Amino acid sequence: MKNYTCLLKEIADIRTGYSFRTKIQPDFTGNTLVVQLKELSEKNIIDVSTAVKIDMSDISENYLLQKGDLVFRSRGMDSTAAIMNMDADNVILSAPFQRIRISRPLEIIPEYLLWYINSKEAQTYFTANKTGTSVSMISTAVLADLPVVVPPLETQKKIIEINTLALKEFELQEELIKKKRLLTETVLLNVIRP
Secondary structure, eight states, rough: OOOOOEEEHEEEEEEEEEEOSSOOOOOTSSEEEEEOOBBBTTTTTBBBGEEEOOOOOOOOGBBBBBOOOOEEEBBBOOOEEEEEESSSSEEEBTTTTTEEEEOTTTTHHHHHHHHHHHHHHHHHHHHHBBBBBBOOOOOOHHHHHHHEEOOOOOHHHHHHHHHHHHHHHHHHHHHHHHHHHHHHHHHHHHHOOO
């Protein structure tokens, strides 16, 4: 199988998060966790440990997140996605985020799609198609029409593996820089101490 290009809407179901009509009221005995901006980590992983718990009945399946779903940041300067990489019950997505659920799992891996949406190629497309003056926005239609290059599954797995290693290397380099900075400061402070 060779690479092919398709629109995101041809390989995924895209839904806008639940629009709360009032401010979200936490309920510690509630049955539902709400994913908001603070749950989307810098590593583009959804962390439900900080999610607000609410009491909500009759939740539509359209708003529930599943393992492998992507959450797209549709407003603001950052038009990237994060992934739900764990199983969780009754976790809903709030608006204005958009949920991307792969509809052709035999052809595309969620982690590959995450990498692709966050890649320079997709980001160039989003930058060219943003609307709004005070707050930039990517509409559902623009997201749905994102051209996605879909390589064979083996190639997708290699891309995911290389990207994971590159991110780990970057984290280690940042940690090393912090330690060098601390060591340098400690040595310099020892120089000025009596």
